[in-house]
Amino acid sequence: MQEETQWIQEVLAGNKQIYAHIIDKYKNPLYATILRMTKNPHDAQDLVQEAFIKVYQQLEKYDNTGSFSSWLYRVAINHCMDEFRKKRYKMKQVEIDEGMMASADTPELIILKNENSRQLERLIATLPEDERMIILLRYVNELGYQEISELVEAPLSTVRNKLHRAKKKMRETVKREGGNFHEVSNFR
Numbered sequence: 001m002q003e004e005t006q007w008i009q010e011v012l013a014g015n016k017q018i019y020a021h022i023i024d025k026y027k028n029p030l031y032a033t034i035l036r037m038t039k040n041p042h043d044a045q046d047l048v049q050e051a052f053i054k055v056y057q058q059l060e061k062y063d064n065t066g067s068f069s070s071w072l073y074r075v076a077i078n079h080c081m082d083e084f085r086k087k088r089y090k091m092k093q094v095e096i097d098e099g100m101m102a103s104a105d106t107p108e109l110i111i112l113k114n115e116n117s118r119q120l121e122r123l124i125a126t127l128p129e130d131e132r133m134i135i136l137l138r139y140v141n142e143l144g145y146q147e148i149s150e151l152v153e154a155p156l157s158t159v160r161n162k163l164h165r166a167k168k169k170m171r172e173t174v175k176r177e178g179g180n181f182h183e184v185s186n187f188r
Contacts, residue, residue: 008062011059026069027048030051033073037133048076050079054075054076058075070150073151074151126169131165133152134148134159135163145163
């Protein structure tokens with residue numbers, strides 16, 4: 001946190017090269033979140049680049065009261081939501097190859113993980129946009145409820161309710177389809 005504050009001060013003082021440190025720190029988690037929102041790697045890359053430009057342009061608005069990561073995600077997610085509304089963005093199904101990220105797992109484990117990941121991705125894609133966002137922020141980016149509340153600018157109780165509803169919908173979908181997906185039951 002202190003390191004980020006120093007970077008921000010240096011960027012605002014005119015040292016634009018320091019902004020690369022902020023990009024390096026947040027590009028992968030932000031890309032993962034936006035990729036799960038768009039389901040399209042090219043769109044996700046474009047939106048991440050645009051989001052970092054937006055963050056840079058608004059950097060002087062960061063008031064240091066909350067965590068920088070929450071503020072950055074809020075700016076980026078708001079930018080994505082604006083773009084979705086402008087273009088009436090339609091999600092495209094693109095498989096995310098989680099197997100490429102697996103380490104020394106056996107082929108059987110990789111296949112099971114890939115199938116579970118695909119099933120979870122499909123379940124998340126069926127959720128309304130606001131619930132999908134909260135699920136992604138909580139379980140992909142591992143943000144706390146308070147951080148999510150700040151990001152989506154909603155009361156803490158609303159975040160908890162939407163998260164609960166989203167998990168319930170996902171469980172009901174699995175039951176209705178006759179599946180047995182243990183990861184959904186771990187979303188407690």
